[in-house]
Amino acid sequence: MPFFVLPFPVIDPVAVHLGPFPIRWYALAYIGGFICAWIGMRRLVGADALWAPGQPRPSREAVDDLIVYTAFGVIIGGRLGHVLFYDPTFYLAHPLEILQTWKGGMAFHGGLIGVLVGMGLFARKYATPFLTVSDICATVTPIGLFFGRLANFIRPEMWGRETDVPWAMVFPTAGDAPRHPSQLYEAGLEGIALFALLLLAARAGGLKRPGLATGIFGVGYGLARIFCEFFREPDPVQEALPHGLTMGMALSAPLILIGGALLVFSLRRRSATA
Structure with a gap:
């Protein structure tokens, strides 16, 4: 038992009430992430x-459509990913629950697949x-990841x-034991650190080599997520796997392999300036 435990900053999960309609921080995190991503793109x-x-790229006006494609991909893919990856048996028995996104359950890896479809x-x-x-x-995805992990912390969940x-916290509904604030670890690594790395790569000419930024993201996110999984309490039913592994680790490992392959491909290929 630590001698010192940081108090959990209890924040009302509802940011504001508009009449009978509650606006939750979780929803604002998605909205803020999409707005910042749109501005960044x-x-x-x-x-x-x-x-x-002469390198082909979307216009600023076309980006307005791109954010719509990716937003639908995140929401639809994220929800279906949670249903298929984490608890298919429950949702097969309760199909109407799939539409009740306010009850929780959005999977990053499902959202990623949805975004890939939208981008295509x-x-x-x-x-x-x-x-x-x-x-x-x-390049801009870590912004949304940062907001999302902060929303996980405020809720609190994960x-x-x-x-x-010394920086352990006692989370409401998680018992009396001090725990790692793993949501903040993920916000720092998957959000701030990865965003800074991608910005540096872009400023160094990375966007002139198609696939480089995507490869950096795949490797960076995969490593950050697997590292943070060692500190995050997995759901014993939905996320825990044998030998101390978690579903998050299993789904992130392929990202490292695919990202690494893209890095090799983009670095060996002649840049757009050649």
Whole structure:
């Protein structure tokens, strides 16, 4: 038992009431993430110095459509991913629960698949290279991850394993044991650190090599997620796997392999300036 435990900052999960309608921090996290991603993508495509002369990329106006495609991908894919990856038996018996997203259950890896589908449809409609579209989305995605993990912390959910570190917290509904604030670990690594790395890569000319930013995101997110899973308490039914592994680890490992392959491909390929 630690000598010192940080108090959990209890925050009302409802940010504001608009008449009978509660607006939750969780919803605001999604809205804020999409707005910031939209602004970020418009700035990326409008910064000529980040791109090679004549390199095809979406216009700022087309980005308005891209954020719609990806938003639908995140919401639909995220919910279906939770249903299929984590608790298919329950939802097969209660199919109407699938539509009740306010009861929780959005999977990042499902949202990622949904975004890939949305990006593919957008790339086809606007005749833009898919890897260029994915690089743009990958560069700004950590912004949404940061907001999402903060929302997990406020809710609170997805708390950490029991620990005696000085910054341990006792989470409501998680018992009396101090735990890792693993949501903040993920916000820092998957959000702030990964975003900074992708921005540095973009400023160094990374967007001139299609697939580079996507590869960095895949490897960076996969490693960060697996690392944080060692501190996060897995759901014993939905997330825990044999030998101390978790579903999050299993779903993130392929991202590292795919991201690594994209890095090799983009670095060996001639850049758009060549």
